[in-house]
Amino acid sequence: MSELVRISMSIEKPLFEKLEALTAASSYTNRSEFLRDLIREHLVDREWEKDEEAIGTITLVYDHHARGLGSKLTHTQHHFQGEVMASTHIHLDEHFCAEMIMVRGQAGRIRELADRMRREKGVLHAALSTGSAGRSLA
Numbered sequence: 707m708s709e710l711v712r713i714s715m716s717i718e719k720p721l722f723e724k725l726e727a728l729t730a731a732s733s734y735t736n737r738s739e740f741l742r743d744l745i746r747e748h749l750v751d752r753e754w755e756k757d758e759e760a761i762g763t764i765t766l767v768y769d770h771h772a773r774g775l776g777s778k779l780t781h782t783q784h785h786f787q788g789e790v791m792a793s794t795h796i797h798l799d800e801h802f803c804a805e806m807i808m809v810r811g812q813a814g815r816i817r818e819l820a821d822r823m824r825r826e827k828g829v830l831h832a833a834l835s836t837g838s839a840g841r842s843l844a
C-alpha cells in the first residue's frame with residue numbers, strides 16, 4: 707500500500723451534507739474510503755473514455771428459441787476471440803438463457819462486442835459491466 711497523505715478541502719455545506727448522506731447510506735465505514743473509491747471510479751471511467759485496455763463482463767439474457775440466435779452469438783464471440791476470455795451459460799427456464807462473457811481488451815472493442823450482441827433479435831437484455839485492467843489505479 708502506498709504512503710497516505712492527509713488533505714484538507716473546502717466544500718459548500720449543502721454538498722458536504724450530501725457527501726455525508728451518501729457515505730452513511732453506503733456500506734462505507736468512513737468518508738475517506740468513500741472518496742478514494744469515488745476517485746477510482748472516475749479513473750476507470752476515463753480509461754473507458756480514452757479507449758484504453760480494460761476488462762468487463764457482458765451479461766446477456768436471451769430466448770434460446772429465437773431462430774439461429776445461439777449460433778449467431780457464438781459466431782460473434784469467435785470474431786472477438788482476442789477479447790473473449792471466458793463465458794458461462796445458465797439455463798434460466800424453459801425459454802430463457804443467461805450468458806456471462808468475461809472480456810479483456812480495448813474498451814471500444816468491448817463496447818462494440820456488447821452492442822453487436824444487444825442488437826441480435828431474441829436478446830432481451832445485454833448489460834456491460836466496465837472494469838479496469840488496473841494500470842491507472844496503482
Ligand code: NI
Nearest residue numbers: 770796797803
Ligand atoms: Ni440455455
